[in-house]
Amino acid sequence: MYRLKDKVAIVTGSTSGIGIGIARLFAAEGAHVIVCGRRKEKGQEVVDRITAEGGKATYHYMDLTDLSSIESLMSDTAEQFGKIDVLVNNAANVSLPDGRVDELTLEMWDNIFSSDIRGTFYAIKCALPYMQKNNKGSIINIGSMASCGGDLGSTAYACAKAGVDMLTSSVALQYGKQNIRCNCVRPGLIVTPENEAKVPQLLKDIFLSNIEVNRYGCPEDIGNMCVFFASDESEFVTGQIINVDGGMNSHAPTVAQFLSMGSRTW
Numbered sequence: 476m477y478r479l480k481d482k483v484a485i486v487t488g489s490t491s492g493i494g495i496g497i498a499r500l501f502a503a504e505g506a507h508v509i510v511c512g513r514r515k516e517k518g519q520e521v522v523d524r525i526t527a528e529g530g531k532a533t534y535h536y537m538d539l540t541d542l543s544s545i546e547s548l549m550s551d552t553a554e555q556f557g558k559i560d561v562l563v564n565n566a567a568n569v570s571l572p573d574g575r576v577d578e579l580t581l582e583m584w585d586n587i588f589s590s591d592i593r594g595t596f597y598a599i600k601c602a603l604p605y606m607q608k609n610n611k612g613s614i615i616n617i618g619s620m621a622s623c624g625g626d627l628g629s630t631a632y633a634c635a636k637a638g639v640d641m642l643t644s645s646v647a648l649q650y651g652k653q654n655i656r657c658n659c660v661r662p663g664l665i666v667t668p669e670n671e672a673k674v675p676q677l678l679k680d681i682f683l684s685n686i687e688v689n690r691y692g693c694p695e696d697i698g699n700m701c702v703f704f705a706s707d708e709s710e711f712v713t714g715q716i717i718n719v720d721g722g723m724n725s726h727a728p729t730v731a732q733f734l735s736m737g738s739r740t741w
Contacts (some may be wrong), residue, residue: 476505477504477505478504478505478507478615478702478706478707478708479501479504479505479506479702479705479706480504480505480560481505481506481507481710482501482505482506482507482560482561483507483509483552483556483557483558483559483560483561484506484507484508484509484560484561484562484563484705485505485508485509485511485548485549485552485559485562485563486501486508486509486510486511486513486563486565486608487511487539487562487563487565487566487594487598488511488512488539488563488565488566488567488602489508489510489511489518489521489563489565489666490510490511490512490513490514490517490521491498491512491516491517491669492664492665492668492669492670492694493565493617493665493667493694493697493698494510494563494565494566494647494668494694496693496694496695496697496698497563497565497622497694497697497698497701498510498521498525498532499521499524499528499530500698500699500701501561501698501701502525502528502530502531502532502628502713503528503529503530503549504559504702504706506531506560506705507531507532507573508525508530508531508532508533509532509534509535509548509552510522510525510532510533510534510535511531511534511535511536511537511548511565511566512536512537512566513536513537513538515534515536517616518534518535518536519534521534522534526638526691533555534553535547535548535551535552536548537595539566539567539568539571539589539590539594539595539598540589540590540594542597542621544677545594545597545598545601546601548598548601549598549601549602549605550601552604558605558608558609559602559605559606559609559612560606560609560611560612560613560705561612561613561614561615561705562598562599562602562606562612562613562614562615563615563617563701563705564594564595564598564599564614564615564616564617564639565617566594567594567606567617568586568590568591569632570715571583571586571587571590571632572586573587573628573629573630573631573632574628574629574630574632575627575628575630575697579630580605580633584631584632584714587631587632587635588631588634588635588638590635590637591627591632591635591636591639591657592635592638592639592642595639595642595698596614596642599614599642599646599657600734602614603650603655604704605614606650606653607650607653607655608657610653610654611654611655612654612655612656612703613644613655613656613657613658613705613709614655614656614657614658615657615658615659615660615701615704615705616639616642616657616658616659616660617659617660617662617697618636618640618643618659618660618661618716619632619633619636619661619662620660620662620663620720620723620724621633621636621638622636622639622640622661623661623718623724632708633729639659640659640716643657643658643659643714644714644716647713647714648714650706651671651713652716655668656686656709656710656712656713657713657714658709658713658714658715658716658717659715659716659717660697660700660701660704660717660719661716661717661718661719661720661724662692662696662697662719662720663682663686663691663692663718663721663723663724664678664682664686664691664692664695664720664721664723665691665692665693665694665696665697666681666691666692666693667693667694678689679691681731682723684731684734684735685723685726685730685731686720686721686722686723686741687721687723687725687726688721688722690721691721692719692721695718696719700719701716711718
């Protein structure tokens with residue numbers, strides 16, 4: 476317990492889903508968590524839940540597409556607490572229209588890139604001066620297994636998340652000598668209270684046939700990996716892109732079909 480004692484941690488997009496799981500685990504480990512997102516009421520509910528559980532949390536408004544709100548988030552946090560130890564870039568708008576290359580308009584492409592990598596880049600850029608002043612920091616980007624290969628439809632999203640992978644590597648290289656680490660967590664299928672009713676059973680079955688363990692993921696699975704990256708236990712770990720997907724991307728794509736045939740190979 477208290478692996479993050481006295482650390483100040485910003486978790487973007489922590490008013491729902493995976494972000495709530497990360498924020499709650501950070502607080503349970505002793506961090507003061509800055510819960511942020513566009514929905515003040517939802518954010519305050521998360522703060523109240525954390526404080527009821529004995530943790531410390533504060534809400535701050537942030538919209539990834541509003542650069543001034545990102546600037547205010549970083550400056551206000553540093554002014555109030557004197558530092559920023561951890562930044563988790565979790566926020567993204569997953570409901571934006573996407574499609575095949577021939578279906579995408581430039582507006583659709585730009586909207587997804589603005590949400591899924593432009594905001595992440597700018598959050599890092601705004602947090603860096605405070606981490607440099609403290610000569611220490613941990614940046615954790617939430618990527619996606621969509622960046623592992625081509626996609627049938629979510630072209631812009633996959634490309635944006637692939638950009639997050641490379642941004643992670645670049646930040647780790649450029650600022651490692653200043654004791655600022657940067658790692659990326661790629662979630663697999665994560666079933667949350669918000670999306671559980673919306674995920675079709677057929678989709679769950681497809682994923683479960685490819686997952687190497689006997690369940691889907693939950694927000695706490697991502698939160699536990701983020702706790703490790705945020706803690707001093709991972710001081711020698713940077714530039715890493717970790718799949719937290721139940722092993723889904725660690726085997727040949729034909730495994731599920733062979734298993735259904737009761738076969739080990741062709």
